[in-house]
Amino acid sequence: MxxxxxxxxxxxxxxxxxxxxxxxxxxxxxxxxxxxxxxxxxxxxxxxxxxxxxxxxxxxxxxxxxxxxxxxxxxxxxxxxxxxxxxxxxxxxxxxxxxxxxxxxxxxxxxxxxxxxxxxxxxxxxxxxxxxxxxxxxxxxxxxxxxxxxxxxxxxxxxxxxxxxxSYIDIHTGLSGSGVAYVYMFAEALAEGAVKMGMPSDLANKIAAHTLLLFLQGAAKMILETGEHPAKLRNDVCTPGGTTIYACHELEKGALRATVMNAVEAGTKRAQDMGKS
Structure with missing residues (x-):
């Protein structure tokens, strides 16, 4: 340049x-x-x-x-x-x-x-x-x-x-600036779930990372290119009576969506507070 x-x-x-x-x-x-x-x-x-x-x-x-x-x-x-x-x-x-x-x-x-x-x-x-x-x-x-x-x-x-x-910048901080850490925590939890079910830790971490790399990258591309709401795309993956809907039910019982929304809100408010101080 x-x-x-x-x-x-x-x-x-x-x-x-x-x-x-x-x-x-x-x-x-x-x-x-x-x-x-x-x-x-x-x-x-x-x-x-x-x-x-x-x-x-x-x-x-x-x-x-x-x-x-x-x-x-x-x-x-x-x-x-x-x-x-x-x-x-x-x-x-x-x-x-x-x-x-x-x-x-x-x-x-x-x-x-x-x-x-x-x-x-x-x-x-x-x-x-x-x-x-x-x-x-x-x-x-x-x-x-x-x-x-x-x-x-x-x-x-x-x-x-x-x-x-x-006004959107502090929201972006809570959403994407801090969101990277949320994804790392999710990757850690995926791997630990596999370890709980008997998979060796090194292999579980490797597969969890590839899951994020390949599938989430593809999922993000689908959201951007189709314009569809994430909920609709999620439903497309959930075969009636299949493994994914059973797993998603557990995520709902654990209040995954509400917890992530609260995390974005907390990150945003902290950024706003930092600006005031």
Missing amino acids: ESLGRPLRVGFIGAGKMACAILEGMVLSDQIQATNVLVSAPSDKNLLKFKGCGCMVTHSNEAVVEDCKVVFLATKPHVLPGVLKDISDAVTKEHIIISVAAGITLETLEKFLPPETKVLRAMPNLPCVVQVGAVVFARGSCAGNQEAAVLKTLMSGCGLCEETPE
Whole structure:
């Protein structure tokens, strides 16, 4: 990706798992070269993986802003206000600042940055690292179509990328950002059920992972391509008197749907609370 005929320089302030997932999605899809990325973090330990990928690294957040036109803010939410104060003097109208910190609102970001700063708020999830993530984003008051297009282009290699009202971002956090953990818990439970019935643990874990990889990927594709409600597609799988309807009955008795709905609600409310604090 180029800017005014020159390779675009992209910076990351924060070197955690989410920054790594976003970067790897970008690099794998050839949206940017690792050599055109500068990453800052206080710890050398967190920077080692980025350095190993060919990125430039630094301990200076201000250096990232001075070197890069597009800057991703990928710190923990409670750290971000201090980071914004540190970089504020270096931010210009030419910068595009993209925050992926959970719960931190556009209003808060703009409050700590100079007037007319082009700010966007995005929420990716961890599968961005293998280019099957889901990202939603919203624009700040000074970010226009061009800035939105830059973000979408950079994130296109990470998977689905949709612009939404900001109010949806915290919901996305509870649904998809945290939802990855729900799926891992489901995979763990599948394997443990097989172990309970006598299958060795290693084999059960392997089959559970392939079940998610092959069948859930296909199921997700069916939802997207047919437009059918998941309940209808589930019913299509349940042969009268067969194994699946018996198993689904047990899931209903365990309140699977209500529990998952409660988890999405809890994740959303926590993201909203983080923004308020």
